[in-house]
Amino acid sequence: MTPAEDDRPAPEAFLQAARAESEPPQKRGKLKIFLGAAPGVGKTYAMLEEAHLRRRAGVDVVAALVETHGRMETAAQLVGLALLPRRRVPYRGQVLTELDIDALIERRPQLALIDELAHSNPPGSRHPKRWQDVMEVLDSGIDVLTTLNIQHIESLNDAVTRISGARVQETVPDAVVAEADAIELIDLPPDELIDRLKEGKIYRPAQAGQALENFFTRDKLTALREMALRTTAGQVDAEILSLMQAKATRGPLPSGERLMVCINEAPVAKTLVRSGKRMAERAKIPWLAVTVVTPTHEALGAEAQQQMQDAMRLAETLGAETVTLRAESDVAGELLRFARSRNVSRLLIGRPRWQKTPWRRLTAFTREAVSDRLLDGATDFEVTVVTPNVRNERRKAVARPRIDTQARGYVAAVVVTAIATLLGLPVESIDLLPSSALTVFYLLGVMLVGAHYGLGPSLFASLLAFLCYNFFFIDPILTLTVAKPSEVVALSVFLLGALFTGNLASRLKAQIESMRATQTRIETLYTFARKIASATKFDDVLWAAAAHGAKALNARTLILTPDAAGALQQVQGHPSIEEHLDARAAGAAQWAFEKAEAAGTGTGTLPGSDWLFAPLATAGKPFGVFGVAFADPQRAADPETRRLLLAVEDQVAVAIERNRLAEELSNARVAAESDQLRAALLNSVSHDLRTPLVTVIGAMSSLADPDTDLPRDDRQELVETALDEARRLDRYVQNLLDMTRLGHGALKPKRGAVDIREIIGRVRSDLARTLMRHSLHVEVPRDLPMLQVDPVLIGQALINLLENAAKYAPAGTAITVRAGLDGKGNAEIRVIDEGPGIPVADREKVFDLFHRAARGDGAPAGTGMGLAIVRGLVAAHGGKVRADAGPGGQGAALVMTLPLAPPEDTDEESEQ
Amino acid sequence: MTPNAASARILLIEDEAPIRRFLKIALGSAGHETLEAGSGREGLERAVIGNPDLIILDLGLPDMDGKAVVREIRSWSSLPILVLSVRDGEAEKIAALDAGADDYVTKPFATGELLARLRVLLRKRGDSEAQPSTVQVGPLSVDLARRLVTVGDQEIKLTRKEFDILALLARHGGRLVSHRQILTEVWGPAHVDDLHYLRIAIGHIRNKLDDDPASPRFIVTEPGVGYRLLS
Structure with missing residues (x-):
């Protein structure tokens, strides 16, 4: 952190408040957030893993508050970390245990683990929210690792509510996340998460059923996961951008400020967007493009809507965050509310220009009110008004609605008026109705035309109706002159009525059409989105x-x-x-x-x-x-x-x-992992591969020396040692090869139905020498079905498991290979030894590359690849491998779960 | 010339000089005479001129494909060929066996293992003139002429196909017989891919002979390649 950064005004009000309480006397701690899409993805576990790493690197780590939720793997990870006693808080007859922030600051570790950033403290605590506690801890110079679920991020709250159907009460402001020095996304595919849930690894079984129904559905989890991925990617983007900017220019420091461009359907919209982009770039602040949809929105002309869409799209292309708000009527109010909620400091609005047609002028007038009210209400904002340059905003040619429809409308107007007149004439002649009531016929006609053909034809029909009525029914009949003054009034009212009816009907038609179009569009899009998703x-x-x-x-x-x-x-x-x-x-x-x-x-x-x-x-x-x-x-x-x-x-x-x-995310992870691997591999090659060579060369050179006269027994021993070491070297090379092949995905199992006993038989003869000092027991039920596996690859996996057992179990003990069914339609092959066993915390890790349960000079020699290869080989068959305790908790049992072959439908005896 | 298992002339086609050197010593100490060739071409020449009793062939030669060498030799001779292949080269091994090789040894190997394989192959050659009518493996005896199988004193009833398989393995006495070979000879060329026929039949034979595949007394599985009868 540069000193300049400490001087800058605090970007957010709450951050200021949090910092004011304890003026930072020294460098601020670094915050790292482990972000997950849902509970149970392994955030706490990952956090603890990192804590262990740092602890091993000599960092003073304290687990200030870690929630294990009764998950075994997580609890096991706590072993070896310094735990901070929790503060006990009585609350409604219960005693809650909370973070003891004073004790933590007094203890002053270099790194504190504080789980669940979104947690709300019980009433009476110093801060209502845990993230505020974390801010204080950071200010006192302690680095913090914390965990957070995506649904707790304030700005995503609404979206999450829509997805999950449940509103999350505990939220963390975006700024806290944005200010974090590092975010690590803990990602787990939804299916695996659901599996974990079903296995009771997340909630106790009683809760799990409900959780499955309400929250842990594949769709919801996928949506949440995407959100988490995007959030993390956004953070990475921001980091890169600010890095580049810092290198390029010494401009104003980034702050929490934002620019908001208010877009409406006016032609000025695109200009606004471009100005917005320039302003935001100059000020180096993020910007938003916002539009408000009102109920009248769909009634707007297609052209105007197009304008708006174009502008929003342009904004998006230019890097703005685009938001569409909804409001009943108070557009300005909605815009300002949103602006305040997003910490916007500058507004950019357009001044509408007077339009040519009276109709436009009318709509422009209502918009004027919006921008005026914006200006009135935006007292706490810096507002920029952009005046459009008409020439620059020349509209692109948009095809008019089809002419033939229009022409048909006018013909219809004539026909409908004629029919109304023809109906009216006999009615009038027999004096059924007073002639003034005949206007109803004409109004009905005008309405029909308006509803079917729109504004132009309906206005035309109104005029025609007016003329016909005057001509045929107003005295003197068959002239366009009017005798009585009262009839002048009646005629005028009729004309106005007709115009109004026509206009109304045409508006209705426009709205229905627009609704229909919207619906079709939404349906098409929905189908499309579903397919593409x-x-x-x-x-x-x-x-x-x-x-x-x-x-x-x-x-x-x-x-x-x-x-x-x-x-x-x-x-x-x-x-x-x-x-x-x-x-x-x-x-x-x-x-x-x-x-x-x-x-x-x-x-x-x-x-x-x-x-x-x-x-x-x-x-x-x-x-x-x-x-x-x-x-x-x-x-x-x-x-x-x-x-x-x-x-x-x-x-x-x-x-x-x-x-x-x-x-990219997975590539980045793969890249990081392969870097680690490369280092470990180099270490392995230089140490583990060279050791056997030392023995071989040493033994052979003493045999080759013509001057040494070795006794026969010594010669024999040298030769055997060299041979053993050469064989070990061969196995290492084989492991390296297998690993490389697994890594390249070049390993394609040739699967077929195989009797596991055949594999065991072969392996047993291959390993005769390795297993010399142990007794091997094979327990396979006679009626065990065939496995659907590649015999060579599974043979290799079994070899590795047996070698592993022989390596760790003391000489003279028994090693058992036991096969059976797991009750779920798979076979389980167990390799059980009577060695020291594998600690619970290491049972997952033993399958990691270059992990060895016992480290140090006393560790049995090995490349640390054997079990990783087993995992790779078994996974290539769609199986799983795990480490358990042996029977009665003694020794270790490594268990491969492998698919069974489908039962044979043809038996060669019956066929032949 | 009547070669026997104790001393034979062996052509070694292998491009790695150190391997040739130690094999020559190992073969020599077992009483065999060794001809050497460092490439496929040279090997083929020596095979014609040197009149060997057996060929040890490395599949990874610099100048030509090992399988091609096998095919060329097979075009004029049936002398036993033992191929050396690297581990995981199942496809290679099978292709070489299909091309006419008789057995394989996986590199790296112990010389004891190699010499055992050579003995089996050389004995077969000796036997080919006078095929014995009964093959004995421990307590198992397969009477090829009378189609009779016994373990100890107990007669074992096998179906026709089961007997054909066992007889085929017995005639090859200790030598590897590939899946393809068994399927072609017992079921016919149309069934070379019907591996499950073979697997089920072998399962039945093993059950009847009371042979546990996890620690076989009689029939050994070479995973992915074939079977051999222990000798």
Whole structure:
């Protein structure tokens, strides 16, 4: 931390408060959060693991508060850590045990473990929330490791509530997470988590059933997991960005400030977004693009909605966080409320420009009220108003609704008016109704036209009705003149009524149409999203995107991504990749990719192409383009289709991005692990592989020396020692080979039905020498079904298990191989020894590479690969391996669970 | 020339000189004469000119594929071939056996193991002129002519196919017989892939002979490759 950073104003009010209580006399501690998607993924376990690592590195670690929740593996991890006694707090007749913050600060370790950051302290505690305790501990210069579930992050609370259906009361402000020095994501695939739950590893069985139903469903867990992945990825992004900025410029330090761009459907929206981007960049602060949807929103013209969508999308492309709010009427109020909740300090709004048509002027007027009210209410914000430059905001040509529909509307207006007149004439002639009542016929007609054909025809029908009524029914009949003044009034009222009815009906029609379109769009999108969400591999996502995109849009689709040289290549297409993509289409694709905006048919760039290309991007640079060629070329210009296309693209981009993030994350982990492995491997090679060679060379050179005259017995002993060591070397090399092959996934089991006894027989003869000093017992029931395994690979696994047993069990003891069924349709092969056994805490770890239960110089020699290879080999068969205590708690039992072969349906005796 | 198990002329085709050197010593001490070849081509020449009784062939030769060497030799001779292969080379081993090799030894090996295999192969050669009608393995005796199997004094009733398998293994006396070989000879070429027939039949034979596969007295499994009868 640089000194300058300590001087900066505290970004958040609460942080200030927390710090004020104990002015930091020294460097602030570092906070590391272990973040998980759900309870039970192993956060506490990971935290304890790290604690042990640091402790071994000489750091003074104290477990200030660790909740084991009765989980055995976690409790075992606590062994060896200094525990801080908890403070006992009486609360409602119970005694709760809480973090003793004073004792912790007094004890002053270098590193404190404080579990469950989101915990609420009981009333009467110093701070209401545990995260505030943690802040205080950090301020006193103690590093803290803590754990947090994704649903406890404030800003995700709503989303989590939607997913899980239960509101989480205990939340932690985003800033606390954002300020953390490190976040480690503890990730566990939902299926494994559900398995763990079912095995009772998370909750006691009584609670587990309820939890399974309410929370631990695959869908919910997947959604939460994605959220956790995104949060962590976001944090990593932010770290990289701030690192780069720090290197490039010595600008203002990042603070918790935010800029919010308020977007509405006005043409100025895009300008606003660009200005917002520039402002945010200059100030080096994050920014948000926010829009408010009101009930009247869907009634807006397609064009206006398009404007807004475009602007939001642009904002997203430019790196803004985009948020759509909902409000009944108080748009300004909603915007300000949101701004305050997100710690926004600057607002950017547009000043609407007066529109040409009176209708527009009217709607513009209502918007004016919003921006005015924003200005009135935003007293605690720095507000920037942007005035649009009309020329820069020239609207792109959008196809008008089809002319023939319009023409049909006008014809209908004439026909309906004529019918109303024809109906009216006989009614009037027999004096059934007073002639003024006949206006009802006309109004009905106008309404029908309005409801079917929209505003223009309905206005036209109103006028026609007015003229006909005047002409046929108002004295003097068959003229357009009016005799009585009272009838002038009646006629005027009629005209107004007709106009109003027509307008109302046309509005209704517009709303219904828009609703219908929305519904279709949502349905299509929903189907699409569901299909694409089920794709897990990158190629699957691309394929699903191309195929389902084509279906949703009724078009041919293409996905292009840059190759290693940066040139766009077609990677997926539906129905197929295009053999000959013409130069215009290729150009449009290139443009879409480079400029991050749509190009091709229906756009302002290269509209002559058959294809419409849009960039695939979530935040930042596009990573590809999505192209469509509509079956009906007219559709490219239809805003509704465009909107659908944008939404589909968004889904594709998000799916691809999600996939990539997950992959990057696992790659990063693999990279870290392989670094560790490389170091351990080097150590193993240099030490464990060289030791046998020392003996071999030593023994052989003394035999080769012509001057030494060794007695016969000594010669024999030298030779045997050298031979034994050479054999050991051979096994190491074999292990290294197996490990490499497992690592490369080059190991493909050739599975078939195999009798385990055959494998045991073979292994026994191979290991005759190794097992010389132990007695081997084989207990296999005669009726044990065949295993569905590769005999060679499982033989190797068994060899490793037996060698391991022979290595640790004292000479003269028995080693037992016992096979049986596990009751779940699998076979269990146990290798039981009478050695020292494996401590509970190490039972998982013995299968890790280069882990050895007993370390130090006294440890039996070995590469530390044997059991890791067993795990790899067994896993390649879809089986599992675990370490248990031997029978009666004595010795160790290593248990392989392996699949059984399907029962033979053909017996050769009956067939032949 | 009537070679016998005690002394034979053995052609060693192996590109690694140190391995050739120690094998020559080991074979020499067992009373065999050794011809050496450092490459496949040289090996084929020596095989024609040197008139060996048996060939030890390394599968990993620099100039040509070991399997090709086996095929070329088999095109004019049936003399026994023992291949040396690395561990995990199951596919290699099977391919070499299918090409006509008689048995294999996995590197690294103890010379005792190699010499035992050589004895079996050389004996077979001697036997090929006068196939004995009864094969004896410990208490097990297989009378090939009368199709009679006994363990001790007890006669064992085998089905026709079971007997055919056991007889095939017995005729190869201690030599490896690959899955393919058994399936082809007992069930016919159409059934080379029906491994489960063989597995079930072997299971039955073992049950009837009271032979525990976990510590076999008679039939040994070479996982993924084949079976051999102990000798």
